[in-house]
Amino acid sequence: MLLENLSLLFFKNYDDATLAFSEHINCFIGDNGSGKTNLLDAIHYLSLTKSAFISSDAQSIKQGEDFFMVKGRFIVDDTKHTVQVSLKQGQKKTVTHNKVVYEKMSEHIGRFPVVLISPYDTDLIREGSEERRKYFDSLISQLDHTYLETLIQFNYILKQRNSLLKQFAERNYYDRDYLHILNEQLVPLGQQLAQEREKFLEMFVPVFQKHYRHISDSSETVTLTYKSQLLGSDFAQQLLQHERKDMALQRTTIGPHKDDFVFLMDGNPVKHFGSQGQQKSYVIALKLAHFEVMAERQHHKPLLLLDDIFDRLDEKRITKLMQMVAAHTFGQIFLTDTHLDRTDKILEGLSESIRRFDVKDGVVKVIADG
CATH class of the missing domain: 3.40.50.300 (P-loop containing nucleotide triphosphate hydrolases)
Structure with missing residues (x-):
């Protein structure tokens, strides 16, 4: 291309x-x-x-x-x-x-x-979970259009649910039936996102590790894991359990929009234990793996x-x-x-x-x- x-x-x-x-x-x-x-x-x-x-x-x-x-x-x-x-x-x-x-x-x-490598890439390490979710959501979405559509639908329903929670607080009323209708729509979408993220990392991590070894010539072991409260649990039940908390905070506090991708080096967070050089090597390896996976899936570079x-x-x-x-x-x-x-x-x-x-x-x- x-x-x-x-x-x-x-x-x-x-x-x-x-x-x-x-x-x-x-x-x-x-x-x-x-x-x-x-x-x-x-x-x-x-x-x-x-x-x-x-x-x-x-x-x-x-x-x-x-x-x-x-x-x-x-x-x-x-x-x-x-x-x-x-x-x-x-x-x-x-x-x-x-x-x-x-x-x-x-x-x-x-x-x-496209794949962009920039001085701001280390923000993926230093900043909060939202930066990492955005990065991997964008990457997976370019490879899998179904994932992108699921993500768009999830965010739309999530926005409706959060708006409803705010209305409950502002107008001092509670429509449990409507809230549960939104829950029913949110659950399969959230579960699908979590499963696809986990599946993607299983394929992505070995490619990333290969590029880290090449770019750094170092002996440390790097990996990244997906941290989610949805995997191996009932999302619908969790929404019910968090209902009072959600109403108090006026937002949905459980779901794939709260998940994280954890960057590790020798089992420790790269953010706290990686040197500046190691952090740079880590994010460059991420982007090179991004490039390789994209080229292979899309059949053009x-x-x-x-x-x-x-x-x-x-x-x-x-x-x-x-x-x-x-x-x-x-x-x-x-x-x-x-x-x-x-x-x-x-x-x-x-x-x-x-x-x-x-x-x-x-x-x-x-x-x-x-």
Whole structure:
């Protein structure tokens, strides 16, 4: 799979930009704040219909404008696919594939996969369980459309149930029958999510462990486990047992939306016992396993986005990544860096075609091909 070109209109700090890409390596070079990462985020929008870095789509509209548009052409198995994401202030976001609007944006997820490795990846270790659930839910959803639909339905019913619990408190009444109807709808969806997450990790963990050994050259044993109160228990019964607590707190306190993915090293939490270098190796191994599993399931390699990793990784880990590039492990690569000479030195000796772009204050120019 290739991304042939990219067009932007009033996206973040860009007025108007059009880029044509190398089929191998594309380098965005510029100072911090120049808009390099925004180009990666535009590619992320084309794949997953949302930003990798901000939760509000409206924040992607250039200041002073009232809409943005991101457009790109993918090539998959010699077939061209034009994808466009657009948003007008105060209106609903629109995603089109070959000029046809998706009825449900979820239909687009997984068609044009990307994997992003960025300095923020260690947030998966440092932050709370919500970050890890979002990451694995996104990964599994790209591989399994049924899982995505189940997740969407679960979140919809969960929102209804939480709204009802708040109404009970605000209006001082209790409709137990309606609450139990929502419970009946929630239970099979929640159980399905928990089972699919557990099943996914059984397949994913060995791939992750393989990449950790390669990227770190270390002897410690790493793994990750799925922590859920639903596995091996009756979700319906648990909802009944937590009913009084849910009413007091005005939210649903039990279910897959409270589960966690636990990152371990030699049996201990990586967050507390892993060095900074070990934590970096851990999340890079996660992303490389993400890439391998996606490539195998989708039968084509995802786009690989590398955001300022040369600034954050030591020479050993960068060398390991470049060895994988040289071995043609990846397909098309997009990377950002602040120093052209450093990028050229790291990529020196690679046989792949390389296109370099100079990025300065929202203006992008091709420097050289090589």
